[in-house]
Amino acid sequence: MPVEAVAPPLVEIRHLARAYHRGGxxxxxxxxITLDIQRGEFTALMxxxxxxxxxxxxxxxxxxxxxxxxxxxxxxxxxxxxxxxLADWRSHNVGFIFQFYNLMPVLSAYENVELPLTLTGLSRAxxxxxxxxxxxxVGLADRMDHHPSELSGGQQQRVAIARAIIxxxxxxxxxxxxxxxxxxxASEILAMLQRLNTELGTTIxxxxxxxxxxxxxxxxxxxxxxxxxxxxxxx
Amino acid sequence: MxxxxxxxxxxxxxxxRSGLTVFGLLIAVLAYGLLQTVIDAxxxxxxAASRTRLITRSSISLAFxxxxxxxxxxxxxxxxxxxxxxxxxxxxxxxxxxFFPQFAVSANYLDLYPEFLLPEAERQAWLRDRKGALVGRxxxxxxxxxxxxxxxLRGAIYPGDWQFVVRGIFDGADExxxxxxxxxxxxxxxxxxxxRAGRRADQVGVFxxxxxxxxxxxxxxxxVDAQFQNSVAxxxxxxxxxxxxxxxxxxxEIIAAIRVVSYVVILIILAVMANTMxxxxxxxxxxxxxxxxxxFGPGFVALLIFGESMAICAVGGGLGLWLTPYxxxxxxxxxxxxxxxxxxxxxxxxxxxxxxxxxxxxxAIVPAVQASRVRIVDGLRSVG
Numbered sequence: 001m002p003v004e005a006v007a008p009p010l011v012e013i014r015h016l017a018r019a020y021h022r023g024g025x026x027x028x029x030x031x032x033i034t035l036d037i038q039r040g041e042f043t044a045l046m047x048x049x050x051x052x053x054x055x056x057x058x059x060x061x062x063x064x065x066x067x068x069x070x071x072x073x074x075x076x077x078x079x080x081x082x083x084x085x086l087a088d089w090r091s092h093n094v095g096f097i098f099q100f101y102n103l104m105p106v107l108s109a110y111e112n113v114e115l116p117l118t119l120t121g122l123s124r125a126x127x128x129x130x131x132x133x134x135x136x137x138v139g140l141a142d143r144m145d146h147h148p149s150e151l152s153g154g155q156q157q158r159v160a161i162a163r164a165i166i167x168x169x170x171x172x173x174x175x176x177x178x179x180x181x182x183x184x185x186a187s188e189i190l191a192m193l194q195r196l197n198t199e200l201g202t203t204i205x206x207x208x209x210x211x212x213x214x215x216x217x218x219x220x221x222x223x224x225x226x227x228x229x230x231x232x233x234x235x
Numbered sequence: 236m237x238x239x240x241x242x243x244x245x246x247x248x249x250x251x252r253s254g255l256t257v258f259g260l261l262i263a264v265l266a267y268g269l270l271q272t273v274i275d276a277x278x279x280x281x282x283a284a285s286r287t288r289l290i291t292r293s294s295i296s297l298a299f300x301x302x303x304x305x306x307x308x309x310x311x312x313x314x315x316x317x318x319x320x321x322x323x324x325x326x327x328x329x330x331x332x333x334f335f336p337q338f339a340v341s342a343n344y345l346d347l348y349p350e351f352l353l354p355e356a357e358r359q360a361w362l363r364d365r366k367g368a369l370v371g372r373x374x375x376x377x378x379x380x381x382x383x384x385x386x387x388l389r390g391a392i393y394p395g396d397w398q399f400v401v402r403g404i405f406d407g408a409d410e411x412x413x414x415x416x417x418x419x420x421x422x423x424x425x426x427x428x429x430x431r432a433g434r435r436a437d438q439v440g441v442f443x444x445x446x447x448x449x450x451x452x453x454x455x456x457x458x459v460d461a462q463f464q465n466s467v468a469x470x471x472x473x474x475x476x477x478x479x480x481x482x483x484x485x486x487x488e489i490i491a492a493i494r495v496v497s498y499v500v501i502l503i504i505l506a507v508m509a510n511t512m513x514x515x516x517x518x519x520x521x522x523x524x525x526x527x528x529x530x531f532g533p534g535f536v537a538l539l540i541f542g543e544s545m546a547i548c549a550v551g552g553g554l555g556l557w558l559t560p561y562x563x564x565x566x567x568x569x570x571x572x573x574x575x576x577x578x579x580x581x582x583x584x585x586x587x588x589x590x591x592x593x594x595x596x597x598x599a600i601v602p603a604v605q606a607s608r609v610r611i612v613d614g615l616r617s618v619g
Contacts, residue, residue: 055612058611058612061528063527063528063611063612063615064610064611064612083533084532087527087530087531087532088530090528090529090530091529091530091531092530096525096528096529098525098615100521102521102522102525102615104241104522104525104526105248105522106241106244106245106248107240107241107244111237111240114237115237115526115529116529116530118237119529119530119531163529
């Protein structure tokens with residue numbers, strides 16, 4: 001019987017722990033998390049406030065460091081990377097979508113999306129081609145020159161999605177991407193994320209409070225008090 | 236390119252705040268430049284002094300004069316080429332506010348001052364007229380004196396009404412020479428004093444001593460003073476520059492105060508600028524954290540803050556530098572004849588640029604370091 005090769009998980013977490021120091025006290029946020037996330041998965045992290053879901057997302061995205069445990073992303077133990085190495089790793093491998101979009105207000109939609117590409121060796125013409133294509137994908141080809149203040153919340157989040165995918169990262173992390181949007185805009189954003197996942201195979205990890213948003217994901221991970229409580233697969 | 240774009244747009248983000256900071260910098264750099272120019276103007280006389288001229292005066296004080304008979308003995312000292320007489324006249328032209336220096340000088344006085352250029356015909360006319368006077372170009376321009384005009388003076392040190400006829404107008408060899416004085420014949424003053432107050436006749440304020448070798452100035456000075464040691468009127472001979480600096484030293488406290496004020500102005504704008512940059516950096520904490528999350532290093536974030544600070548200082552400082560010569564010209568005019576030489580020196584311009592640069596760098600240090608060190612997760616949580 002032929003042995004089928006098993007692809008290693010994109011995100012491999014073993015006994016991960018993270019605590020914060022507050023007023024001389026150590027407050028554990030994540031305790032002994034063990035988890036794998038496969039390539040191409042769309043995972044929703046849910047849980048009440050303070051459950052540690054955003055902290056887990058930040059650790060996976062390489063913008064925070066665990067106190068102990070193993071954290072491999074794409075086969076690389078990112079906990080061993082120095083600050084500047086981590087920054088370089090993020091620029092090539094992680095796309096960020098934030099609740100409040102976090103666009104640069106002084107830059108146009110085009111320039112915001114172009115921003116991650118300025119860290120690559122792409123020429124100006126190559127950058128232009130990719131930015132225009134990506135903004136078309138998110139339906140904002142006609143809003144390239146608009147500044148964030150001239151766009152609606154939904155449009156701003158679409159610019160943020162374009163910025164997140166422009167450098168073709170292996171992982172997209174989204175922290176409450178619909179938390180600041182009305183129902184209609186939220187549905188559009190979720191549909192867009194779903195399309196990215198199904199059509200392009202992009203791995204997405206999304207933190208959300210919203211059960212409706214979580215249903216978009218193919219896998220649900222529920223955290224409470226820093227521990228994994230429940231896992232559910234949509235399939 | 237992206238950094239420059241972000242820097243410039245961030246600098247223009249709060250137009251009123253940036254505009255006011257630029258205006259503050261403009262005023263600070265301008266004020267610093269003007270105050271430094273005032274200090275330079277104070278030293279202008281000393282800077283323009285000749286190394287081949289000595290001044291012999293009473294060792295007690297300038298208020299005491301010396302017997303004219305000293306002249307021949309000074310001339311006899313080895314190394315002395317010429318000796319001229321000069322007495323401070325100190326009279327009032329129409330009103331006390333119209334102050335300008337007047338000196339009663341010997342006929343050979345201008346031989347010792349080649350930097351004063353006088354047409355030969357006017358010089359001859361002056362020598363022929365015992366009531367004749369020579370006025371410097373700056374003085375002539377200020378009061379509109381022309382050759383042939385009569386200048387009425389009311390004596391303060393030498394009482395009585397005096398009248399002099401302008402026989403010539405001398406120019407400075409270059410713009411650093413002060414030509415805001417009036418010269419007339421010492422012989423005329425002396426003759427008048429013989430008639431009016433005989434006891435005050437045959438006295439000289441200072442002797443201007445021409446020497447042939449500047450490197451022997453100290454030796455010749457000692458030799459001159461040795462001539463009159465233990466006499467009724469002992470002398471003090473010094474270089475013209477030392478003589479001028481002794482006047483400047485009388486104003487040392489004022490100069491020190493001006494200097495301190497000029498530095499305080501820069502310190503104040505530094506505080507204002509630092510506050511502006513701290514506010515800007517604090518408001519943009521989330522943006523800086525986002526940039527870092529996207530993969531931009533701490534150095535890039537620091538560069539944005541330094542760049543913005545430098546951009547504001549470049550505009551404010553540049554405008555201040557550009558306006559300084561115009562403000563200096565206006566100040567010179569407003570000050571009347573108080574500062575005959577009031578030009579912004581190259582060293583002042585360099586100091587102004589250095590101040591603007593210093594303010595730009597110093598104001599950005601703390602915010603830049605803080606922004607570059609902020610943890611991404613903390614920065615993302617902050618609200619601008």
